[in-house]
Amino acid sequence: MQPDSMTQATPIQLPAEWRDFFALTKPRVMTLVIFTGLCGLLAAPGSINPVIGFTAILCIALGAGGSAVINQWWEADIDAGMKRTANRPLPSGRMNRTDARDFGILISVASVLIMGVAVNWLASIILAVAIVYYAVIYTMWLKPRTPQNIVIGGGAGAFPPMIGWVAVTGDVTLMPVLLFTIIFMWTPPHFWALALFVKTDYANVGIPMMPVVKGEKSTRLQMLAYCVALVPVAAAPWFIGGTEYVYGIASLALSLAFLALSVPVAFRTAGEGDKMVPEKRMFAFSVFYLFALFAALVVDRLLAANGVIG
Template identity: 70%
Template sequence: MSQTIQPTMPADWRDFYALTKPRVMSLVIFTGLCGMLAAPVSIHPVLGFTAILCIAVGAGGAAALNQWWEADIDAGMKRTAKRPLPAGRMDRTSARDFGVALSVGSVLVMGLAIHWLAAALLALSIVYYAWFYTVWLKPRTPQNIVIGGGAGAFPPLIGWVAATGHVTLMPVLLFLIIFFWTPPHFWALALFVQTDYAKVGIPMMPVVAGEASTRRQILIYAIVLLPLALTPWLIGGTGAVYGVSALVLGTAFLIFAARVGLRRTGENDAMKPEKRLFAFSILYLFALFAMLVADRFASVQGWLA
């Protein structure tokens, strides 16, 4: 961090809400809920709601700490310059204290209301994102988003463990699916905002390795993701509803990624393949996890028996 950005006006609740990165949190809540609902045992609705709330609050706390640390970086990027801290609507101390309060509170409630294994995983996910990724990885290596992708992969694992009380292969596979989905998803975004990252000195893959190398790696990760997403079905952890959906969605994802991976630098296209891939990657993850829950529901109801 460099110079302190002095607030020019008092922060209100909308600024604190913005610190939690609501759009990112929606995906966190959804995948966490899907992990919980796909688990082979049910959880009391009140406890389930509490667990998902803790996941959401913990993610919001980590996001606030991320923005506290990166306020000066955010100020130098067009995409993030209007966030509360770089825009001067909040002081850093308030953002830091807010992030710590949400993070600690969510872990304590998860431990006391659910169990301490889920709380430990939640704490690990917060530290992973707020410190390991934000402070250590992001400014040091172009592999930041690859290794840091684990931060966003925790919610379905935590949701599953909150319901069952233990870690098995299935939630680990859900973790790995998001882990391998993250690089092509985020690098697609980085390709069309790479000048922002270059300006503030963040070594994102397109800035360090170039566009051609980044596109090739996007395609490689998409190729790996397809069989990985099919693995829950192949090992018998899900049924045909999920399996067929994973095959169709994964094939579509691979086609979008191939258009990015095989695109030549400087090729003119008003609607770039990178933007199409980024948009579809979000739909892909929502749809894949929705089908995971639909498969579980169909199995419970005996529709596929």
């Protein structure tokens, strides 16, 4: 008969898989970040070497991913208390928190240094500001303290098209500032549409999101107000002559559709058992809205550059 030490296998803790590291970078969110950064690069006046352009977009992706990793390292305990995030690598126990923190810092620092050396230092500085804005200002300071967290913190996700633009031009003009402002104004109604149907999660972990602190009615009306303001803001690049009519018409059509979807969300009271279909429809369209708006910006630029319009 063999001793117990021979018959009982000692559990071995396996290292995290590459999929867990990748999941920490929030690839879904990164897709939108990369796309808007690429559109800023393609819409900017002038030209850029394809290799340098690819490097710029890679750095934007690494910076966004790094800040997302730091966000999840800091909020691991909060994520564990929310149904929507409980299965992420850290709260589920698939990864060591220290490893996640070091990984996030590593790719964040690498993105800034590579951007500076390979592209230009102004783009690098803006990328560094975006990383600190999201990982520190939003995650560590604003999010746990104020219902205006996503309003102020929305600037973090608004930097990519500005960085892409500056990668080409090397300077900041009114156009990249307007692209920043569009995403800044888009973020609250986009995020609050999601927060409305997961507010219980935020309430359970003590995060003061707008629907939790100010209530659904106030949140819904604020979403409508932001959608109203977004109409002229999104069209502003056309108004100042920075684009041609292709972008102008697309921006008005998309913004008015977004506004129309916000109206039933604003003027209704969710009943018991309500699946919040209008809110989910608005959230889904908000993602399409940003993709379509920035795609229209690039199409407009290409048509004008080839003499088709303008």
